[in-house]
């Protein structure tokens with residue numbers, strides 16, 4: 001089969017479409033012919049040699065896909081050939097065929113295309129897990145979502161809006177401010193112009209936010225601790241702004257009884273991913289049917305343009321997802 005491969009660790013020029021073995025089907029798995037996949041920052045890190053796949057996962061990049069079931073394992077009950085599915089993967093999504101556990105695969109809502117469905121799994125499951133399971137967001141709470149116009153950010157805004165939250169986001173441009181407001185953000189702050197913690201505290205009468213979704217790490221840590229509310233939860237998903245914090249203000253953790261959790265979805269157990277996919281299917285997929293939730297797609301490109309897609313995301317240009325249409 002054809003797959004997006006990496007010649008050697010490095011820049012986007014190392015990506016090419018080449019030949020890879022078709023993955024073997026387990027008895028509780030389905031084989032899916034990929035129609036579309038989407039680019040994630042994890043693919044970029046893996047391409048650079050900085051994020052190897054977890055044990056047992058495919059070496060091919062790609063954390064999600066949407067497509068059509070072409071074969072089912074001996075013990076599969078949930079699916080039949082021809083079903084339209086999308087799924088989160090630990091790797092291998094940028095390929096003509098993937099195999100996925102039958103309980104991790106989810107049905108594509110009828111009105112969504114394969115390209116739209118390919119942009120849901122990674123960002124919505126991450127956002128749902130971070131806000132609801134780990135952040136324990138309750139109805140009507142204040143939340144702060146960094147990188148509001150990112151893939152995960154645009155999903156998190158929609159989930160927080162469903163929970164009737166007061167939603168603060170940070171972004172770098174006016175265009176991203178407008179996009180976040182259109183999705184339901186209460187206040188979008190340009191972090192290049194303002195101290196976001198001051199803005200959040202001003203708008204919340206000094207109370208701060210109950211749940212904070214962070215991708216930035218060191219560069220934001222002090223402001224994050226300043227604008228978390230008492231008993232607040234901060235969920236750390238990435239460290240795009242650095243790993244090391246000088247003079248970490250530990251006292252804030254005690255005074256405000258804060259919970260800081262770091263998490264990665266990719267290396268979670270199969271059981272965890274099954275539970276997350278099933279809960280998401282029953283709680284959130286109906287909201288895609290009604291239009292309350294929607295995949296936010298920046299653009300759809302042929303997978304032959306994967307190099308350009310990586311460059312575009314690395315330049316922070318995307319609002320939502322960049323989807324790759326798999327030509328087969």
Ligand SMILES: NC(=O)c1ccc[n+]([C@@H]2O[C@H](COP(=O)([O-])OP(=O)(O)OC[C@H]3O[C@@H](n4cnc5c(N)ncnc54)[C@H](OP(=O)(O)O)[C@@H]3O)[C@@H](O)[C@H]2O)c1
Nearest residue numbers: 041126147150151152171172237238240241263264265316
């Ligand atoms: N831990 C997990 O389970 C998990 C799961 C999914 C994703 N992630 C990670 O979460 C992050 C977001 O993923 P995504 O796919 O949603 O990202 P994305 O769509 O590629 O967007 C990332 C955005 O972050 C902002 N940004 C980048 N560097 C920054 C910096 N140094 N300071 C402040 N803002 C910065 C940029 O927006 P502005 O122009 O607004 O600055 C950029 O467009 C990635 O690092 C990804 O690997 C983690």
